[in-house]
Amino acid sequence: MARMCKPLRPCGASPAAVCRRDSRHELYVCGVGRSTQGPVFSQEPPRIVHFTNSTGVTVNCVADGTPTPAVTWTMQDGRPVEEVMGLREVLTNGSLVFPPFPANQYDTQLHANTYICRATSAGGTVLARPSQIRAVVVGDYEVQVYDQLVMAGNTAVLRCAVPSYVREYVTVTSWVHDDSFNIYPSLHGGECDIVSLEYADDTLICL
Structure with missing residues (x-):
């Protein structure tokens, strides 16, 4: 019955x-x-992860609980992290892997972003602290300065364009005029401010 x-x-x-x-x-x-025991992180990812394109990195995220929780990754906006062939992998054990990659495959959406690990089971869901992933490309790079057209008597602002994959680690130290005269930049972004421009045609080099 x-x-x-x-x-x-x-x-x-x-x-x-x-x-x-x-x-x-x-x-x-x-x-x-x-x-039944809700998921608890036994190994939480670090807040900041820096690595070079020649070494790659594995970011571990381990959670315990009963039943065993499933570990996944999301971006900061909640989008699930998916595999990108040769650039980003999510292992079945919950580790997030960024393999070594050539400099020309650097992608800010992958290599300079914030990731969040989450563990889910019948006992609930927990989120790890956000992890800022930053890849640094090892190798030669070039900076660029774009021409500015300024009327005489006005102020010209020159900017040194540094590639995004090294921008965080590069400081503009000076601007050189005629290979001998150094102009030291402002404290805000390494800009070169030329007040009351008198030259009709002149050249400055960013260092």
Whole structure:
């Protein structure tokens, strides 16, 4: 004869709900089993991860719980992290891998972004602290300065354009005029401010 289940709490509140027999009232009582334990990080990813394109890096994220939680990664905006062939991998154990890559395959969306590890099980979901991933490309790079057309008597602002993959690690130290005269830049972004421009045609080099 089938017996009805009288829950201590709504059984639907957790997939891990179990029933025990109450012989006194000849029914089964439902509740959440003690064997269920929400996910807890045993190895949380670091806040900042720097690596070079010649070495690559593996970012580990490990969570424990009962049942065993599934570990996944998302971007800061909530989009799931997917594999990008040769540039980004998500292993079944929850590790996020950035293999070594050639300089011309640097991608700011992959190599200069914020990632979040999450662990999910029947016991709930927990989010790790955000991890800022920064790849540094090792090798030669060139800076550029674009021509500015300025009327005489006005102020010219010259900017030194540094490639994005090394911009965070490069400081503009000076601008050189005629290979001998150094102009030291402003404190804001290495700009060269020329006030009351008098030259009709002149050249400056960014260092």
